[in-house]
Amino acid sequence: MTTKPTAGVSAIRSGPMGLSLLADIQKDPLGAAGRLHGCFGDVARLTILFRRIYYFFDPEAVRQILVGHHADFARETRLLRILESFQGRNVLTSEGQDWERQRRILAPGFSPKRVAGYVELMDAAINDSVREELPALIGQSAVVDVDFLTTRVTMDVILRTLFSHVTTREETSRISTAIRTLTRQSMREVFWPFIPPKWLPYPGRAAKLKSRQVIHSLIASQVDARTRAPRSADAAGQDVLDMMLAARDDNPTTGSATLSSQEIHDNCFLLFSAGFDTASSALTWWIGLMAKYPSVVDQLRAEMCSEGVTPSSMEAVARLPYLNATIKEAMRLYPPSTALITRVALRDVVIGETPVPKGTLAIVPIWQLHHDHRSFAEPGEFRPGRFMPGAPEIPRSAYLPFGAGPHFCLGQHFASMEMALIAAHIVRNFDLSLEPGAVLPEPVVDIALKPKTTLRVRFTRRQGDIGASRVQ
Numbered sequence: 105m106t107t108k109p110t111a112g113v114s115a116i117r118s119g120p121m122g123l124s125l126l127a128d129i130q131k132d133p134l135g136a137a138g139r140l141h142g143c144f145g146d147v148a149r150l151t152i153l154f155r156r157i158y159y160f161f162d163p164e165a166v167r168q169i170l171v172g173h174h175a176d177f178a179r180e181t182r183l184l185r186i187l188e189s190f191q192g193r194n195v196l197t198s199e200g201q202d203w204e205r206q207r208r209i210l211a212p213g214f215s216p217k218r219v220a221g222y223v224e225l226m227d228a229a230i231n232d233s234v235r236e237e238l239p240a241l242i243g244q245s246a247v248v249d250v251d252f253l254t255t256r257v258t259m260d261v262i263l264r265t266l267f268s269h270v271t272t273r274e275e276t277s278r279i280s281t282a283i284r285t286l287t288r289q290s291m292r293e294v295f296w297p298f299i300p301p302k303w304l305p306y307p308g309r310a311a312k313l314k315s316r317q318v319i320h321s322l323i324a325s326q327v328d329a330r331t332r333a334p335r336s337a338d339a340a341g342q343d344v345l346d347m348m349l350a351a352r353d354d355n356p357t358t359g360s361a362t363l364s365s366q367e368i369h370d371n372c373f374l375l376f377s378a379g380f381d382t383a384s385s386a387l388t389w390w391i392g393l394m395a396k397y398p399s400v401v402d403q404l405r406a407e408m409c410s411e412g413v414t415p416s417s418m419e420a421v422a423r424l425p426y427l428n429a430t431i432k433e434a435m436r437l438y439p440p441s442t443a444l445i446t447r448v449a450l451r452d453v454v455i456g457e458t459p460v461p462k463g464t465l466a467i468v469p470i471w472q473l474h475h476d477h478r479s480f481a482e483p484g485e486f487r488p489g490r491f492m493p494g495a496p497e498i499p500r501s502a503y504l505p506f507g508a509g510p511h512f513c514l515g516q517h518f519a520s521m522e523m524a525l526i527a528a529h530i531v532r533n534f535d536l537s538l539e540p541g542a543v544l545p546e547p548v549v550d551i552a553l554k555p556k557t558t559l560r561v562r563f564t565r566r567q568g569d570i571g572a573s574r575v576q
């Protein structure tokens with residue numbers, strides 16, 4: 105591996121076969137990517153354990169990989185097999201025609217129109233979980249572990265919208281522990297030199313099997329109950345499981361036009377796990393930022409007030425420009441999915457001016473793209489105005505919280521609606537503050553981007569009527 109340290113940047117030590125570099129990336133993926141960018145410029149070409157790995161830091165090159173040249177790249181088989189070992193074969197872990205078919209069948213269930221139909225379920229979940237977790241009386245306050253709160257609310261939302269299942273605090277805690285055990289184990293396995301066979305007693309196997317069983321049992325009980333007793337016509341069509349059971353491929357060139365019961369089970373696993381941890385991460389950082397910048401919260405209330413948003417017009421929050429700008433800017437500063445976007449070159453291909461040989465692993469470092477001063481002036485500053493109508497255009501593919509190209513996030517509209525509803529609920533009902541002297545914790549990659557130490561915020565219940573807090 106070649107190293108070419110530049111002035112003012114600490115040298116990158118690759119060690120024999122790139123092992124020091126691998127250890128550095130594993131320990132601190134965000135910092136390591138930053139050091140690689142500093143040392144090598146817009147393309148960092150590495151060889152680790154005989155594997156060619158290229159980091160692309162230029163948004164135009166990233167666009168070519170994910171969009172323009174998408175047919176020359178595939179998702180990494182190794183990563184897909186690791187995910188498949190606990191999620192089964194779903195739209196995330198399948199490839200080629202199998203992936204196309206599943207995506208075609210599922211996509212209509214996540215269109216903006218369809219997502220609007222889930223608003224009532226989302227709203228009920230938000231009201232119930234917030235009522236249980238946060239102070240109920242006006243003026244009452246509590247200091248809260250924000251990540252636990254957002255996990256509780258987003259899990260309630262996903263279980264309500266997937267299965268119309270009302271969860272409890274105890275169940276949230278048990279299930280989120282199981283999901284995090286699985287995601288941490290997969291992060292660990294990604295760095296192993298080989299994928300262990302199922303029978304081998306490898307480190308973490310017992311906890312992985314136990315956690316996998318917790319999620320499989322939850323899904324099996326929901327799906328079995330629904331297939332045994334289909335819901336009445338007026339209730340049917342309201343949740344995602346109803347949608348999956350009824351979904352048809354309009355263009356069934358390959359495979360069955362419907363999802364098999366195994367495919368329904370495996371996609372429920374994916375939607376469930378993809379659906380709460382990322383949104384929970386985004387909201388955790390958003391709440392931290394709102395506690396840090398109370399004047400932004402005042403502006404949000406003013407926007408809701410002037411737009412006449414009331415609890416009965418919740419769908420209207422999805423259209424509030426400033427509210428959405430604060431969420432987008434929070435996801436720029438703290439992109440929830442920083443570890444997910446990698447591709448393998450299927451053939452020799454040229455990206456920009458860089459020849460990329462077949463088999464190369466291309467890494468899209470979302471964190472660096474979002475913090476690049478060439479795309480975002482003063483990138484470390486929280487400035488929601490960047491995403492307001494009329495703001496200077498953001499370079500294509502410089503902002504990618506939901507990915508880009510054919511594999512872009514299937515749940516983007518769902519997540520955007522859910523986050524706007526939760527954010528609006530919090531702004532309407534609570535004042536937020538950090539404890540004196542407290543700062544936002546450092547972020548760490550835990551599949552989703554999480555606070556390294558517990559983020560605690562004081563929530564004080566306020567008069568729920570937004571009109572009462574109109575900002576003059």
Ligand code: HEM
Pocket residue numbers: 179195196207374375376378379380382383386439440441444445446504505506507508510511512513514515516518519
């Ligand atoms: C803030 C919340 C979310 C973020 C930041 C996020 C981010 C992403 C990203 C970056 C990808 C692309 C990965 C790639 O290109 O390799 C992705 C894919 C995906 N996401 Fe999300 N996601 C979020 C919420 C959700 C939700 C709520 C759901 C479903 C309920 C969901 C379902 C999926 C699925 C099924 C895929 C795979 C799509 C495919 O390969 O065709 N996501 N997500």
